[in-house]
Amino acid sequence: MKIKNTIATFLNDFLNLFYPRLCEACSNYLFKNEDTICTKCLFDLPKTDFHLNKNNPVSILFWGRVNISYAASYYTFSKGSQFQKLIHKLKYHNKKEIGIALGRHFGESLKKSEFFKDIDVIIPVPLHTKKEKIRGYNQAEMVAIGLGTAMQKPIAIKNLVRLIHTESQTKKNKLERWQNVDNIFDLLEPSSLINKHILLVDDVVTTGSTLEACAHALLKAEGAKVSIATLAYA
Known part of the structure; x- marks a missing residue:
């Protein structure tokens, strides 16, 4: 040896x-x-410690919109920052390992939070098959892989699906973002998530419209709870 x-x-x-x-x-x-x-x-990356505070800015983002148990982002996101460069590489330059590595570090922190200890399954925000084919992978899935590795939780990638290919959210306002993702997600097997605490995962949360739409679809499963984890909060 x-x-x-x-x-x-x-x-x-x-x-x-x-x-x-x-x-x-x-x-x-x-x-x-x-x-x-x-x-x-x-x-040096700007950590938030939101996972230690139930009423943090990401949780508050969803108040009155959808029933989220807990929500947290690991880093803050600002244009031109070193972190933005990492996210850009993850999404557009085939650097899948960035999502996995940052997700793993995030997962180690979430294990220390009382709010995320009873997670049953991790589900990434899905890309439409057309967009995923162009990119080659789903960046949210890479983050989920890192989280799952650290938290020792299973990842489900085929249950929550995006039914419609939509335009990029980047240049849309809050209302346009919501209209762009309204009713475009669905569950293929709601029965597999009955009474489960689901951790919904994405790379960055801005207005929360996409995550909100996903959460509404996941909550169709009887007795399910949804919490949210994103790498960054913009």
Whole structure:
């Protein structure tokens, strides 16, 4: 075993000469114990600690709109920030590992929160099959994979579906965002979520319209509870 580990270390060091492992945030070299994002950049990213406070800004966003048990975002999002660059890479530059890595760190924090201890299943906000085919993957699913790994919870990716391909939400106002996603999500097997506490996952929450529409669909399952976790709050 010791010989195998030595050989593996040698091969990794050799490959790093030609394909160096760089931090996706700052482009500096990663140490052996670092993955995707270096320790310094992880420390510098603007954490919210919303998962420790039930009445945080993300939870308040859904008051009077849909019955959400708890909601939290791990980071704050601002234009031009280092974090925005990470999200851009995740969504548009095939950097799936960013979503998984940040989701894993988020999951380690959620495990310490009393509000998220009884989660039964994790469900990412789905992309329409047309959009997912173009992008190659669903970025929310990558975040869910990281969360599921850290929290040791199952992930369901085929139950909640997006029925209609819609325009991007980026340049729409609050009303337009809601109209753009109204009634476009549905559950294929509501019975599989009866009495389950569902963690609904996305990369960034802005107005909450997409998450609200998803939550309404998930709450069709008898006795289901829905909580929300996003990487960032804009």
